[in-house]
Amino acid sequence: MPNDAAAWLDSAAIDPAVHALRPDYRALLITAEGLRPGPSDELSERLLADAEQAARERFGDGPVEEHPHLAAWREAFRAFGAKPQRTRPSAEALLRRAPAGLPRVDRLTDIYNAISVAHVIPLGGEDLDHYVGAARLVRAEGDETFETTAGGEPVLEHPAPGEVVWRDEAGVTCRRWNWRQCTRTRLTHATTRAMFVLDALGPMDDTALKAAGDQLMEALTTVGPGVRLASRLVSAP
Template sequence: MTITISNQMQNLSPDFKIGVIQYHNITVEDSPKMLAGRLQLYQESLMLEADEKPISSIEPIQEWRQLFKKAGTDPSRYRPSSEALLRRVYKGQQLGPIHSAADTNNFFSLQYKLPLGIYDLAHLKGDVAIDIGSEEDHYEAINGRNTDMKGKVLSRDATGAFGSPIIDSKRTMVTEDTKDALHLVYFQPSLTEENAAEMLDAIQKMFIQIHGGSATTEVVVAN
């Protein structure tokens, strides 16, 4: 599978880059106590920092808000998923357990303040492009709602749009039946390639520690 960044996306953000991790032979199940406890403690520490670190001071979130505006998305109506998660935690709304893959994904999103998406490779067709949505782009999201993706940053395979830094599709969502998965990390444009690669390495190591299997990583940059 090849991951590319569309010309439209490159013109919007010449420094845009995305992290790609492909996992194989993983086991998705209820989160182990280690992960559940770590996620719980991290949420509690974030709540204590809420007054000292307001959303407006968090650089990765603000960069993504600006990118949304440039693409034609109102970031106050459609928030980056990392911001939406952090706002919930700041309000004292604990993130309930889903399964090990989704819970790990949420942990990384809170830790790095970045949107991440994880997808079942068995339900992806062909290569993947990171693009800006058109009028034809829409999908049933994981919350069951039909989501219009026009003017939004998205990921698209041969079948159509399936993910975004806002919310992902039901078609490609990871379940406990998933054995192979694609992890996309939506880096803030200012992050260096070196730091992006280091972050990807940390993510895949923890994910494999929890889920087993193997992984390959790649930082894809705008040409």
């Protein structure tokens, strides 16, 4: 559990093996302290509805996977052995659900899902109070642990060797770059300190990445006027 979220950002790292795989990858990391968690509300509903409308206008009935940023993410998944038809990048999975309606989960999750869809960017949130040590994006050895659930029961999995994963000192926090988060660090109704990861590849430039981050920070500030924010762009050296 990091005591100083802003200082903790400085310890986050992307392994050179990930940069070798995709030199165009950048991660915008945002920490937020003093959050007000809870059920979905008027703000999160408005953001989700706006994102659904934006998706309808952008894609219509067309295939979302042909969007340049999503196509790049599919290429990145294939590069480490994942099959994007089975395990889709998170933004693609959400956009495929948009025509029928995005899920309503809780206030914080709804906010970042809405921004993910509106900006066509993989975006996830982690509970900082359940993080152990630094956040690192690495290619897995295969013996790391990943806590998840199956059939409502806790399950311990292991990533495939070479899989791109976010991890801390206790294990994997997100498998296949941005496909699935672990149960240990997921956001809950008790989350007041969080870290958000915005994943960008070449087709999304830094201006567009910053715009997505700015909207996220604005929404978090609206939800909790006393929230303390910090951000860091991590990219290839």
